[in-house]
Amino acid sequence: MDPPVVPRERLDGWRYVDETTERAFAAGPVSVDASTVRYERTGTEAPRPFCFASRLRIRPATAPNPALTALVERHARSGFRDRLAERDIEQIDHRGDREISVDDPSASRATLSTFRGVARFAGGGRGVPVEALIAVWVAGGYLLGGGAYPLDESAYPSGGNPTDARRELLGIVRGIESPPDRDGGDL
Template sequence: MAATPPQVAADRLDDWECVEVSVDTLFSLPVVAVEGYTLVYEDAPLRERFRTATGEPITRFFFATRLAFVPALSSRVEALLQPTVASAAQGAFADQLDDRGLSTVTREGRQRLTVDSGKRASATVYTASYEWDGMAVPIEGLLAVWRGDGFTIAGGAYPSGDDDLGVEVDAERYESALIELIGGVA
């Protein structure tokens, strides 16, 4: 079965702009392939405020991915693969942060989240920084992986400070919004 788009709670996307939609074969083995359907959103107003203040593309982002195994696997086999999927997702998320120009990407801890569907997600907390011209903006992120009807991966990152750049940053609100966005993915 091919990957289907993740369902994102549209009522939680007020300031968010969809900047990427992709369907990719994430990896392939002789007997099975893993496809991912990914949506990536950015906070466009925040991106513009940082760009005006710094000339840099700093923003908060959120993504959601639904995985599909082709051919489909039994739920028992999927359950056995959960640690492997979570580990691969953590590596891919760290790479995604790096691709966005972040440095000192560090896993800071783990937590459990309950998403709106009632499923329990394993979440990993990240810190990083966006550095340029001797300045650094601290970044915090969260990646969640859970299994319902297949695997869902969702997460994102946000500035947690502005290094006195004159851009208002509300890290607590950004963290709450990210957790709500993750929770609303089905």
């Protein structure tokens, strides 16, 4: 299963990190696989901003519906918290959810969840506050996009700032699209 497409023109200054497909959730006969592509911002100090795009495949095939969407959103938020913790981000606080539009006119509006936490570095030292975003929406099947960036102005030595980082990340997320259907669909 191919991951979603992230428009190249929105990735200027970002470096491809990896692409994975993994079992995101399983309960009885139901399973959810996620195909994900990840990028990191180049030219910045740690903690580096990162972004990702994921496409879900649900088995048995089930059309998106309100109950399933709520379940996907809940598991996406929980899994995202775990991923942030794996990146040494602590004190993770869910700050709320809101709807945003995405660029694909045939897609649903996305539910955007905002988190705040503190990135810790090996060997101790001071933590850096970060903001992390994850969005979930339907574009044929379920797509997810998000990432995180530091809130400390000193993390942007080239003149950027957290507001610019948020705007850039949201632009990347809004531009994520389903790949051409070469492998039997999303559901």
